[in-house]
Amino acid sequence: MSILTSQSADRIDRLWEALADADAVIIGAGAGLSASAGFVYDGERFRRYFADFEEKYHFRDMYSGGFYPFSSPEEYWAYWSRYIYINRYTDAPKPVYQDLYRLVKDKDYFVLTTNVDHCFQKAGFDKRRLFYTQGDYGLFQCSAPCHRKTYDNESQVLQMLKHQADGKIPTRLIPRCPVCGKPMSMNLRSDNTFVEDEGWHLAAKRYGEFLERHKDRKVLFLELGTGMNTPGIIKFPFWRMVHDWHNAVYACINLREAFAPDEIREKSICINDDIGTILKQNNAPLSGGF
Template identity: 40%
Template structure:
């Protein structure tokens, strides 16, 4: 295995550009599992589970709550759970250590804000499905998202019987209507100016990497997440000097025959793999 790790490190060292793609598998390795009915979920959301019948955080995010008080009770508690330590997890610290001195960019479908906690600057980060610490107008009456830390923290602290007090519920500063977290849970998700600028920076990075030594580092991206996986595989196939590196578990380490000669797959716990890479670096 160490030989494969050395190969990965060599590719990273030689790379002109590194494009990081991250999804749920990376979050899971850092202790956040939004698809699991595990002990953490029961401890944090057991009352919601009992009341509404959903079995994981994802189901809770898509649940049609009967009131704003109940909706914000869930989303503020989700925010508090994601950011409970207010510091980067060891796996995110190791990832940052691995690439911090390189020319890199990140695209992620994770909404937990852990890249920001680890020191990844916003200009190098495309959060394709949003970030749970930001708010937007539910009707999209205007093109702006708002920092929600103080509001969400306040609601998370002040809950009773799975509801937040009505006076704490945020209202759109423009139309006075309801707001929601800036996460893609419905068609109201705002792909406004900030989202478009992040998307453009992602595309610009790819364009500038054309023809150069490019590493596509895919972390915990499942087969169903084609928002990230398909472009990464296509770029590997099209770019002569590209290397596709995927870290995942079991059958999720899938490499098509077309790009096998330009790919490295490592089956294992992503946190442990990244830590080993940093140690060897």
């Protein structure tokens, strides 16, 4: 449970004022947002779905399992089909994304995110206002890749789940590229084989156009749960734009990791707390004012 000091309460008030005053809101979202919504990759949630893998392979969280050198593609896809299903095709345990959507749905907003779990769209966010820079658990691509296209994987994942046994899927269910026949892989940015398909480039274009249209307006850059793993995607560009744009404000909510450089300190609101806890404190749509 969050314990608010007078200082943090003042920052929260400033956040609501900045939201209400903004002509546009640019959300930058990282893994901490989904963690706040209950999509955690270790502990009880990991053991609930992967106790058999933990016992056999001795890794202790989903993330580590994603890098495990399984001895066969049948084992690999047994693990990954389960991983994809629970982190992409099930709902997050807590309504954090829904609370965020209620706050911004009547504003002119855009979302830049490194998350790949589809939570924004499931909460109601407009797909045309989203840029998933790092891919999507719900997409396969050729592992080579021999062409620049991605494929929805829900039906294949469900088949792998249905038919796996003893930590393996049937060989016939191993996904293969429809063009060259090589194994498929997830559309996740982990190396230089990541496919930036047509949808990725259209989203990048829309994001760039949104920035260009609003650079002289009152803009709130709202960073949620973004750490220092890939700061060049969200955090550093946000800091630079807030510094350069006369009417921009930077707000960051991140449990124990909210901070801003001295150059933009006067234009920043940093709240070290759980994102879901903070968002719950204002569930009224912004159109009602404050």
